[in-house]
Amino acid sequence: MKIWPTLPGMPKMNRRSIGDFFASKKEGVVTGAADNDPSGLVTYLQVGAITGFSQLWLLVLSTPCLIVVEEMSSRVGAVLKKGLGRVLVDHYGMKIAFFFIALVALANIATISADLAGMASILAIIFNMQSYHVLFVFLLGFITVLVLLRGNYQSISRYLFLLTPIFLAYVVSAFLAKPDWAVVLSDTVLPKIKFDLSYWSLAVAMLGTTITPYVMFWETTEEVEEGRKVTEIETSKISIRTGMIFSNIMAAFMVILAATVLFGRGGAIEDLHQAGEVLRPALGNASFGMFSLGILGAGLLAVPVLASTTAYMIADTFRFKAGLDNRQDRAPAFYMVILLAILVAIGVSAVGINPIKMLISSQILNGLVVPFLILGVYRIVNDRKLMGQYISSWRSNFVAVLTVLVIAIADFFMILGWFK
8 A cells, every 4th residue: 555645634645756755845744755554565575575576567567557546536536526435325325335345444454453463563573572562552553543533643644754765775775686687677578477376365465555445435535525626637647647656666676675685585574574674785784673664654654544544434435424623522433433443453463463464464355355346436437427528538448447357367366276
C-alpha cells in the first residue's frame, strides 16, 4: 500500500510527484520517496529475496493498471457525488454491496494486524524484550486509538512524515550493491516465471500491496469530499500518473536491492532484523536503525488511516454519521467501528504469528479481494444511465480487464499450488 487518504480531520496527503519528493512546502512536511506501509515494504523486499528480479515485470505491468483503477474510482465520485460504498448499495443492492464491503474490511483489518505485529517486533528487538512482543502490540494499538479519539493525528503525522526520506536509502543501497543492470533489464523484459506456490504467492502479495482495495474507496471519497467537478478529472491525470509511476519505481528499487543482496544467498527473509540488513550497502551499521525508523514511521501513519478508512467505508454504506472532526458522542457508530477494527487487529497480531509471514499474508488477502472490487467498479463506470457521457473509455476498459485477468491468473496459480 502506497497511498494515504485525505479524510476529514486528517491532513491532505497527495500522491507524491517528483517535485514533492525532493521538497514539499505543504504544511511544512518533508515528504518521502515512497508511501509504503510495513506490509508493502516487507513484501517488496521478500519478493526480491526469493524471486530475484523475475517479478519486476509485474511492477511494470501494474503501473498502468493502478493508474486506471484510481481514475475509474475518482470518476465514480466526481460524477455520482457519492462514496463507493453507497454507490455499490444503490447499483447492486445491499447483499452484494455487503460482500464487497466485508472483503475490503477484512483485508484492511488483516493489514492493520500485520503492521501492528511488525512494529511491535521492531520495538521488541530495539529494547531486547522479545518476550514482551504482545505488550508492544497492545501499546501500539492503544496509541492508535488515543490519537484518533483525541484528534491528534494531524499534528503527529506532520512529524512522522519527516521520516519518509529514509526510503531514499533503498535507492542509494540498490546502486551501491552493484546489481548487474543488464540482468535486471533482461529479467524484467523476459522474466523467468516459475510455476510454484512460492512464486505465485509473492506475485499475488505484490499485486495486492500495489493495487490495494481500500484505495478505491478512498479515491471515490476524496472526489466527493473535495467537491471536484467532472470537468476537473482530466486536469489531475498528469499528477496521478506521475505519482503512480514514481511510486512504483521506488518499489522496484526495493526489489532490486533485496534481489542483489539476498537472492541466492540464503533465500527468504525470516525476520525483520534481516530485512533491515539489506540497507547495509548504503548505511553500514546504521542500517537496522534507519530501517526501524522507516517501519515505525510508516506504520504509525498507515494504521490510523486504515482504521479510519474502514470506518468511513462502513458509515457510507450504512448511512450513519461519520467524521474524525466529530466528537465521539456525535458519531458513536463511526468511532465504534474504529475501536472494533483496532481491537480485532490487536487480537490477531498478538497471537504470535511470525511478523514476516503476517505482513506478506495480509497482502495476499488484498490480492485475492481486489479483482472482485475492480469488476464491481468496472460495471458502474460503463453504465451510461449512471455515468452519462462520462462513461469509461475503451482504453481504460481494456486496462481494467487486463488488470483483473493478471491478478486472477496469479490468484489461480497460487491456489493451484495450495493443492499440490
